[in-house]
Amino acid sequence: MKNTTLTSPKGFLAAGLSCGIKKSGNKDIGIISCPTGAKAAAVFTTNKVVSAAVTICKNHSKSASVEAVVVNSGNANTCTGTAGLKNAEIMCKIAAQLLDTKPNQVFVASTGIIGHQLPMQNVSTGIILAAAQLANSQKAGENFAHAIMTTDTKCKQAFKTVRIANAEIKIAGTTKGAGMIGPNMATTLCFITTDANITKTLLQKALSEAVGQSLNKLTVDGHQSTNDTAIILASGLAGNKIINKADSHSKKFAAALFNLCTDLAKQMALDAEGATRMFTVEISTAANKAEATKAARAVADYDLVKCAIHGGDPNWGRIICAVGSCGVKINPNKLSCSIGGITVFKNGQPVKFDPKKVSRIISSKEHTIAVSLGAGKHSDFCYGCDLSKDYVTINADYHT
Amino acid sequence: MKNTTLTSPKGFLAAGLSCGIKKSGNKDIGIISCPTGAKAAAVFTTNKVVSAAVTICKNHSKSASVEAVVVNSGNANTCTGTAGLKNAEIMCKIAAQLLDTKPNQVFVASTGIIGHQLPMQNVSTGIILAAAQLANSQKAGENFAHAIMTTDTKCKQAFKTVRIANAEIKIAGTTKGAGMIGPNMATTLCFITTDANITKTLLQKALSEAVGQSLNKLTVDGHQSTNDTAIILASGLAGNKIINKADSHSKKFAAALFNLCTDLAKQMALDAEGATRMFTVEISTAANKAEATKAARAVADYDLVKCAIHGGDPNWGRIICAVGSCGVKINPNKLSCSIGGITVFKNGQPVKFDPKKVSRIISSKEHTIAVSLGAGKHSDFCYGCDLSKDYVTINADYHT
Numbered sequence: 001m002k003n004t005t006l007t008s009p010k011g012f013l014a015a016g017l018s019c020g021i022k023k024s025g026n027k028d029i030g031i032i033s034c035p036t037g038a039k040a041a042a043v044f045t046t047n048k049v050v051s052a053a054v055t056i057c058k059n060h061s062k063s064a065s066v067e068a069v070v071v072n073s074g075n076a077n078t079c080t081g082t083a084g085l086k087n088a089e090i091m092c093k094i095a096a097q098l099l100d101t102k103p104n105q106v107f108v109a110s111t112g113i114i115g116h117q118l119p120m121q122n123v124s125t126g127i128i129l130a131a132a133q134l135a136n137s138q139k140a141g142e143n144f145a146h147a148i149m150t151t152d153t154k155c156k157q158a159f160k161t162v163r164i165a166n167a168e169i170k171i172a173g174t175t176k177g178a179g180m181i182g183p184n185m186a187t188t189l190c191f192i193t194t195d196a197n198i199t200k201t202l203l204q205k206a207l208s209e210a211v212g213q214s215l216n217k218l219t220v221d222g223h224q225s226t227n228d229t230a231i232i233l234a235s236g237l238a239g240n241k242i243i244n245k246a247d248s249h250s251k252k253f254a255a256a257l258f259n260l261c262t263d264l265a266k267q268m269a270l271d272a273e274g275a276t277r278m279f280t281v282e283i284s285t286a287a288n289k290a291e292a293t294k295a296a297r298a299v300a301d302y303d304l305v306k307c308a309i310h311g312g313d314p315n316w317g318r319i320i321c322a323v324g325s326c327g328v329k330i331n332p333n334k335l336s337c338s339i340g341g342i343t344v345f346k347n348g349q350p351v352k353f354d355p356k357k358v359s360r361i362i363s364s365k366e367h368t369i370a371v372s373l374g375a376g377k378h379s380d381f382c383y384g385c386d387l388s389k390d391y392v393t394i395n396a397d398y399h400t
Numbered sequence: 401m402k403n404t405t406l407t408s409p410k411g412f413l414a415a416g417l418s419c420g421i422k423k424s425g426n427k428d429i430g431i432i433s434c435p436t437g438a439k440a441a442a443v444f445t446t447n448k449v450v451s452a453a454v455t456i457c458k459n460h461s462k463s464a465s466v467e468a469v470v471v472n473s474g475n476a477n478t479c480t481g482t483a484g485l486k487n488a489e490i491m492c493k494i495a496a497q498l499l500d501t502k503p504n505q506v507f508v509a510s511t512g513i514i515g516h517q518l519p520m521q522n523v524s525t526g527i528i529l530a531a532a533q534l535a536n537s538q539k540a541g542e543n544f545a546h547a548i549m550t551t552d553t554k555c556k557q558a559f560k561t562v563r564i565a566n567a568e569i570k571i572a573g574t575t576k577g578a579g580m581i582g583p584n585m586a587t588t589l590c591f592i593t594t595d596a597n598i599t600k601t602l603l604q605k606a607l608s609e610a611v612g613q614s615l616n617k618l619t620v621d622g623h624q625s626t627n628d629t630a631i632i633l634a635s636g637l638a639g640n641k642i643i644n645k646a647d648s649h650s651k652k653f654a655a656a657l658f659n660l661c662t663d664l665a666k667q668m669a670l671d672a673e674g675a676t677r678m679f680t681v682e683i684s685t686a687a688n689k690a691e692a693t694k695a696a697r698a699v700a701d702y703d704l705v706k707c708a709i710h711g712g713d714p715n716w717g718r719i720i721c722a723v724g725s726c727g728v729k730i731n732p733n734k735l736s737c738s739i740g741g742i743t744v745f746k747n748g749q750p751v752k753f754d755p756k757k758v759s760r761i762i763s764s765k766e767h768t769i770a771v772s773l774g775a776g777k778h779s780d781f782c783y784g785c786d787l788s789k790d791y792v793t794i795n796a797d798y799h800t
Contacts, residue, residue, distance in 0.1 A: 114717020
């Protein structure tokens with residue numbers, strides 16, 4: 001079987017196991033290793049309260065070469081003060097020692113409950129055991145992907161190949177995230193490996209753009225967490241001539257990375273806490289790009305729209321209500337809306353449509369809501385998912 | 401029994417009955433009448449898409465004297481184009497004819513499903529029957545209060561008296577609203593009667609201020625509807641010397657009106673769709689007033705906070721996460737939080753507390769979450785409620 005995990009691109013090893021942070025006994029610590037050193041790029045949450053891990057990563061992302069990423073789930077290491085910061089540093093130090101590198105060449109990421117100190121005995125032992133298990137197998141990649149999960153019901157992975165300058169370049173990614181997902185950036189943790197030979201600058205540009213149009217376009221409950229981190233490591237071992245300028249090669253790489261991130265974003269939407277289906281909101285004829293973005297997000301975040309979709313109910317009035325109340329410019333006499341290509345509201349007037357047909361559309365796995373604001377020439381989109389009783393159950397019962 | 405309904409202040413009659421707009425057969429049309437004419441003040445939704453009724457009311461609120469309010473539930477008369485506007489005008493005309501007044505001396509309000517034309521046959525018959533039943537009894541007031549309900553499980557009424565210049569002034573109010581409730585203004589429909597003798601200008605000032613600090617401080621799902629309207633009618637029959645300047649008399653009236661509106665807002669929070677309890681978010685040491693308001697609302701609107709409260713879970717990390725991501729200035733090293741007076745997070749560090757005790761507090765009918773941002777000297781508050789599975793059930797099953 002072809003390896004399509006993080007260990008598929010040349011130069012990467014991974015491991016994932018349980019060290020007892022999660023009461024369930026599920027895997028909760030993972031390592032990605034690139035012994036030859038990788039160029040790294042990263043994007044982080046814009047929340048003003050951040051995990052100690054994010055603080056450390058922002059600093060380490062300046063390193064020219066990164067050799068490892070250590071991740072734990074079950075504890076966010078956020079709102080943990082100076083002790084938390086020290087613990088994140090210790091995680092890097094232990095990994096660096098075991099993998100014969102420097103602490104600032106190690107990334108660290110945490111996800112889970114906020115405000116609890118990490119059980120460092122477990123974490124330390126976990127890192128030691130994981131480092132000993134590092135392998136480039138499919139199984140090892142999958143173990144890592146499982147180790148980053150929290151309320152996810154499915155392990156989310158994607159894999160792409162792209163031919164650039166006669167070399168086959170591989171890109172693999174895994175992401176976790178099911179709730180507390182909103183813009184900037186709309187994921188909890190995302191790790192991507194590639195064997196592309198590319199400059200750090202172009203790698204960062206490709207990652208920022210890809211995430212901006214994929215993970216950042218997803219909202220589950222509109223709320224960016226304190227730990228959101230997306231990291232890409234490029235080993236440079238694919239054998240391609242270095243991608244070092246904006247040309248067809250860099251565009252091809254960026255396109256493949258964007259496809260991978262979109263794939264991961266859609267998997268997240270469909271595995272959102274309690275979600276049974278996802279939808280894309282497309283806003284057109286907005287006064288400017290920012291307002292198009294805002295309106296798309298307002299519809300996707302609107303609990304009443306999300307509930308209607310969950311109930312298979314073509315209650316388009318809630319879509320219009322969301323657009324009208326989000327503060328963007330609209331022309332009420334030109335305002336129009338379609339669901340799955342069927343017009344339900346046009347130029348400020350209701351339109352007769354077959355409610356059963358539209359109900360079938362919004363009850364399917366994926367559909368598109370399109371709203372034309374009649375206020376300008378700009379457009380944007382957003383991914384959303386339905387709101388179910390299970391979202392409440394999951395988040396009311398997720399006890400501290 | 402003392403009459404504490406809208407018909408209690410001198411000069412008012414009311415009626416409410418079913419005319420068949422609602423499939424359930426519940427009351428769906430109501431009239432308030434003030435045959436001697438009342439000074440009127442009103443505030444409306446800031447949604448850019450508004451009900452035809454809101455458009456008409458904004459115009460009629462300029463009238464020096466108002467004699468009636470006609471309200472229907474079960475249909476919002478929103479997104480109904482020119483036909484909807486005409487129907488709202490017809491409602492005023494029929495009532496004006498029956499009550500021997502002018503159409504521009506009649507207010508109209510609608511609430512319910514968006515995008516459907518009003519069944520005018522039923523509505524017309526309903527207005528005729530209601531006009532014939534107008535009375536100043538407790539029962540008549542209650543009938544009106546029931547006629548404005550949609551997904552409300554309880555009829556919400558409040559009554560206050562205040563002694564001003566040797567006259568006893570009565571103020572009575574009723575409100576409907578359970579979902580689609582957010583800022584500006586946080587109610588669907590609110591009707592208040594008083595027999596105070598007061599100028600139109602001071603009446604408007606008192607209403608705007610009272611609503612701003614009560615109904616507008618409530619968020620259920622963060623979304624102002626297209627129909628939000630609060631109207632106060634003052635008959636002037638209490639016998640007090642006219643309140644015509646900013647003095648102790650106008651302050652006394654304003655305070656009583658504010659108390660009434662706060663009473664109604666809290667009733668709404670506790671009857672919010674699926675809600676089992678309410679809470680107040682108090683933000684202090686914000687950089688400015690607007691940021692205090694924004695942060696309070698962000699916490700009250702945050703689905704994960706609402707779910708945690710529903711589960712009786714003192715998961716304060718979600719409160720901090722909401723504050724950190726809402727875009728206001730914070731000082732992470734001074735950030736503190738208490739729940740029901742018990743400190744759970746102080747100066748950026750977690751604090752040991754008894755989780756069972758805090759769980760009991762947030763499981764009670766009402767509690768307060770206080771967050772100090774450490775960024776300035778300003779404060780504000782917001783009312784919120786928990787998010788339960790019933791919210792989803794109600795809104796997924798509320799079929800078009």
